[in-house]
Amino acid sequence: MINLEWYRIFLVTARYQNLTKAAKELHITQPSVSYAIKQMEEALELKLFHRLSKGVELTEEGHALFEYVDKSFAMLDSAQKHLQNLKQLNEGEIRIGASDSLIKHLLLPYLNEFHKEYPGIRIRLSHGKTPEITKRLKEGEIDCAVLHMPVNDPHLNIQTLAVLEDCFVVGKDYEEMANRSLTAEELADFPLILLSQGSSTRTFVEQWFATKGLMVKPDMELGSIDLLAEFARLGYGAAFISRSFVQEELNHGKLFELRLDDPLPPRNIGFAIRRDMHLSVAAEAFVRMLDVGKN
Structure with a gap:
């Protein structure tokens, strides 16, 4: 197997076409450059350079190898730069x-x-x-x-x-209901607006009613919190929702929170x-x- 460093030495030598200049660029001795190239040629059983009086020149086989080695080291350099960018959180x-x-x-x-x-x-x-x-x-x-x-x-x-702290909210049409405390039974008889089945929120509220011995069937099943809040605001019933998600509407009197005799546990x-x-x-x-x- 050919040492990766030999390929680097080969690449730099091919670019400079001079062993001494290549050695200086690589921060090694000229004999080390010469030895690495000789070892490569012996391993490949091919001549890679013509030895000239003022330097070296790639053979036909050397030119063929150079194309691959040049591209390979360019890709390695790109990979190292990419990894460095990942490490520094510039990419990712x-x-x-x-x-x-x-x-x-x-x-x-x-x-x-x-x-x-x-x-x-x-x-x-x-x-x-x-x-x-x-x-x-x-x-x-x-x-x-x-x-x-x-x-x-x-x-x-x-x-x-x-x-998260959950609550039931209603619109202005049912504002008077927010002025008194409600039992779970009273709430179960009220038109309910819940998230669609399969959601953790839907499972949670159904289990809460079940602990009171109640099974509820919502009047509306919706797929998003925004729709829950909107239909509650329009007077379609009481929506089960996390308080922090509608705090602004509560603060501005667009929605009203129903008070319960037995508060809902936090999630x-x-x-x-x-x-x-x-x-x-x-x-x-x-x-x-x-x-x-x-x-």
Whole structure:
């Protein structure tokens, strides 16, 4: 096998067409250059240079080899520059999975900060429900995920990113209901607007009613938080939603929170990565910015 350094010596010598100049460029002795070329020629059983009185000149076989070696070292140099850019976070990619609501209301400020600091990093977002996002994470399609808890999976390392407090909200047509405390039974008889089945949020609220011995059937099933808030504002019923997601509407009197005799328990939002997967430099930088586990 030919030493990679021999190829480098061959390349520089071919460019300078002079052993002494090549040695000076490579910071080695002229005999070392001559020896490396001789070893290459013996290994290949081909002459690579014509020895001239004032230097060297590539043979036909040397010219053929030069084309490949020149391109190969150019690619290696490009690879090293690319790796250096990845290391310095000038280039790279991070793949994040989360629901639309968590992307908009929880992740977006972090994404804006990360993009501002590292504009060369490509951010790829994968949206879906928690079970779908969990599956993509385990299959390696994404680097990290923001999930509604609980998620119990031994293959994932999950730390708390945030705590959400949920509530039921109504529009101005039902404002008087917000002036008194309601039982779970009264709420179950009210027109309910819930996220579609299969979402962690839908499962959570159904389980909460089940602990009260109640089974609910929503009047509306919608696919986004924005639609929940909008239909509640228009008077279609009470929407189950995280308070922080509609805090502005609550502050401006566009929505009204229903008070409950038995308050809803808070929900944890987890940040997950695979236990067996080494994060890219870009993903590690994003994790550091989130400061996961210290909130």
